[in-house]
Amino acid sequence: MVxxxxxxEEFMEMTKIDSETRNEREIADYLRLKLESLGLDVFxxxxxxxxxxxxxxxxxxxxxxxxxxxxxxxxxxxxVQPGKGIEPILVEGIIKSQGDxxxxxxxxxxxxxxxxxxxxxxxxxxxxxxxxxxxxxxxxGGLHGAKNLDPKHINAQLAYVLDSSGPAGHMVIQGPAQxxxxxxxTGKAAHAGMAPEEGINAIQIAARAIAxxxxxxxxxxxxxxxxxxxxxKATNIVPDKVWLEGEARSLNRDKLDKQSQHMKExxxxxxxxxxxxxxxxxxxxxxxxxxxxxxxxxxxxxMAAKNLGFAIVLExxxxxxxxxxxxxxxxxxxxxxxxxxxxxxxxxxxxxxxxVNNARFLVEIVKAARIxx
Numbered sequence: 001m002v003x004x005x006x007x008x009e010e011f012m013e014m015t016k017i018d019s020e021t022r023n024e025r026e027i028a029d030y031l032r033l034k035l036e037s038l039g040l041d042v043f044x045x046x047x048x049x050x051x052x053x054x055x056x057x058x059x060x061x062x063x064x065x066x067x068x069x070x071x072x073x074x075x076x077x078x079x080v081q082p083g084k085g086i087e088p089i090l091v092e093g094i095i096k097s098q099g100d101x102x103x104x105x106x107x108x109x110x111x112x113x114x115x116x117x118x119x120x121x122x123x124x125x126x127x128x129x130x131x132x133x134x135x136x137x138x139x140x141g142g143l144h145g146a147k148n149l150d151p152k153h154i155n156a157q158l159a160y161v162l163d164s165s166g167p168a169g170h171m172v173i174q175g176p177a178q179x180x181x182x183x184x185x186t187g188k189a190a191h192a193g194m195a196p197e198e199g200i201n202a203i204q205i206a207a208r209a210i211a212x213x214x215x216x217x218x219x220x221x222x223x224x225x226x227x228x229x230x231x232x233k234a235t236n237i238v239p240d241k242v243w244l245e246g247e248a249r250s251l252n253r254d255k256l257d258k259q260s261q262h263m264k265e266x267x268x269x270x271x272x273x274x275x276x277x278x279x280x281x282x283x284x285x286x287x288x289x290x291x292x293x294x295x296x297x298x299x300x301x302x303m304a305a306k307n308l309g310f311a312i313v314l315e316x317x318x319x320x321x322x323x324x325x326x327x328x329x330x331x332x333x334x335x336x337x338x339x340x341x342x343x344x345x346x347x348x349x350x351x352x353x354x355x356v357n358n359a360r361f362l363v364e365i366v367k368a369a370r371i372x373x
Contacts, residue, residue, distance in 0.1 A: 001124070002116055002359045004352070011112040011355060012088045012095065015104040021078040022053035024137045028077060031111065031135055035060045038118045040133065047148035051138055057145050058135040059153050062118065068129025068370050069296075072156035072331065073117070073362065074322055075110035075163060076139030076146075080344050096349035103348040105340040110162030111135060113338065113358035120363050128366045132156045136322055139163075143286055146325035154326070158297045159333040160365065161323040167354050168361035169310030170337030171301055175289035175317045175324055176221075176249040179260045179282050183267050185231075187276040189240040199238025200276045202231055206242045209270035209278075213263055222250035223318060224259050249318060251288060286320050287328035289335070297332040300372050304364035310357070313337075336361070 019027040040060040048056040097103045136145035190199030231242030250256035264280045271278040323335035339354025
């Protein structure tokens with residue numbers, strides 16, 4: 001049985017550990033000791049050194065009955081800013097920060113559920129198959145930990161990532177692929193007052209291109225955005241360089257490629273018309289998630305939710321997570337809700353009920369995997 005007081009205490013203890021992106025050393029050491037004390041074999045990879053961080057992904061194994069499918073449970077260790085000096089408080093069944101920082105339920109609520117699940121299945125001597133745990137670094141701002149995880153270290157057949165909105169029972173069955181669309185626009189510098197006709201305004205090229213782009217909600221499956229513009233030196237100089245950073249997302253890979261090319265063509269056309277040059281780079285940031293309702297990873301989760309009386313909600317999302325990367329490695333991966341609210345803000349909170357139900361859900365998934373085998 002999930003120990004309510006234990007999971008509250010552990011969650012609040014973890015939120016006090018500073019772990020902003022690329023500074024996860026302290027939480028990684030904390031979790032390594034926790035996992036080893038629970039009998040897991042623990043390994044830390046070199047992802048941190050690859051991305052300029054001070055810790056790598058934590059990968060742990062718990063042997064189980066080999067006739068039951070191996071399951072991976074995963075969360076990320078890092079938090080967004082402001083995430084230093086967090087002081088959690090519990091008021092009327094709600095855990096929040098004191099208001100000047102985030103709380104860190106994203107994703108320490110998920111980590112708490114995994115640790116409690118491991119304790120419960122041992123305490124209650126629940127039969128389970130081999131389990132794998134991955135706590136990733138640098139998920140926020142680019143999924144960098146998961147991207148630098150060597151797939152050879154992953155040997156599970158099914159994966160559950162605890163990093164979505166909604167309470168336990170909410171499941172993301174579709175998520176978009178994302179392309180990064182970056183451009184460097186080159187014009188020609190000139191004195192803006194004495195000889196503007198001798199210059200080629202790179203900002204003007206950017207403006208013309210962006211004005212022609214389909215930005216925002218392109219269709220029911222596709223979005224795009226230009227999020228960063230940098231360039232120019234002074235008001236009296238015709239700007240000769242502009243850097244753009246944008247993105248496109250879609251549940252449909254063909255639509256994603258079409259939108260990305262559309263953005264590129266707008267840039268190329270504007271540069272040609274105004275006499276400048278542009279270098280456009282399009283890179284896939286992460287692949288899509290596309291699960292069928294009868295996929296085993298969903299069947300097991302639905303069985304677990306039904307057994308607990310949780311509402312089952314199958315969702316599409318416009319965001320990306322480590323689940324996208326794991327899915328791209330060929331693992332059937334489901335991102336599940338953990339009841340975190342107002343994440344990435346100083347108003348972030350989670351209810352004790354959701355914290356407890358997350359752990360109950362994972363225990364039931366382990367049970368359902370045995371039955372469904």
